[in-house]
Amino acid sequence: MASKKKSVLFICLGNICRSPIAEAVFRHQVKEAGLEDKWYIDSAAIGTWHVGGRADSRAIKCLKTKGIETDHIVRQITKEDYTKFDIIFGMDDENIGDLKEMAPKNSTAQLKLLGEYDPEHIRIIEDPYYPGNYEDFVTVLEQCIRCCKAFLNSEL
Template sequence: MQRKVSVKSVLEFCLGNICRSPIAEAVFRKLVTDAKVENKWRIDSAATSAYEIGSLPDYRGQTCMKKHGITMNHIARQVTKEDFQTFDYILCMDESNLRDLKRKSNQVKDCKAKIELLGTYDPQKQLIIEDPYYGNEKDFETVYEQCVRCCKSFLEKSH
């Protein structure tokens, strides 16, 4: 008799799904792969807005991730009603994302997702992960570092 593996799911979330959330998604994917628990997780990322649907992650984020040896394989998409019904966690980057998600989740029957700021898991207590879109490479590095801290802590607390 085969034992069924319990799968948890996390959706990383930001405004456009080209900067912060794909970085968080790739970081978390690497952490679960390194911990050899990738078969226990479903990981994705999405956006509030429709601005960037179909786009690749921002080239500065891709450059940052390559520097750290992390692969990014993501095409921007918008959050769906099904995401609220199928993901265990939706982790967003700032208060604006949180407000948008809570408003959308109120319109979904059977919302099972726990919606919270990814920064609530930061051991350094930096609650907000600022959007680096209008910034420079250093800002993307800051997002990466925050995502590593938060995702490590989230993974430790969630399994």
């Protein structure tokens, strides 16, 4: 019998900066480890502002500097996601609070901060959208690389 895939959903406010970066980074790391058949990976937004759009161009640009591609289309988290995914990662305490408020009673997903896995102990992944400096997106990318690597290693 085939084993069930592990599943992870990355969440941020609009699903255009932090969560699509984390999704693309984790997907890339899983692929490099040869574990694509063992994981289901996605990202989504708390809000509806950008649904149907693409990730922020600054997020796409900084991912490309690491050879990471994304064709992500923004979507909002659904009630079904709370039972479909093993872990739902928020990027900050506000995300976690919103996720808890939105959770249906039958939720089985663990809600965690991605920053809990940061070996540099930077718990919060700050939203780079405002002030919107490219360097802020690079900081998010570097945090996501560290956190996703540590999380993946913890799952091996």
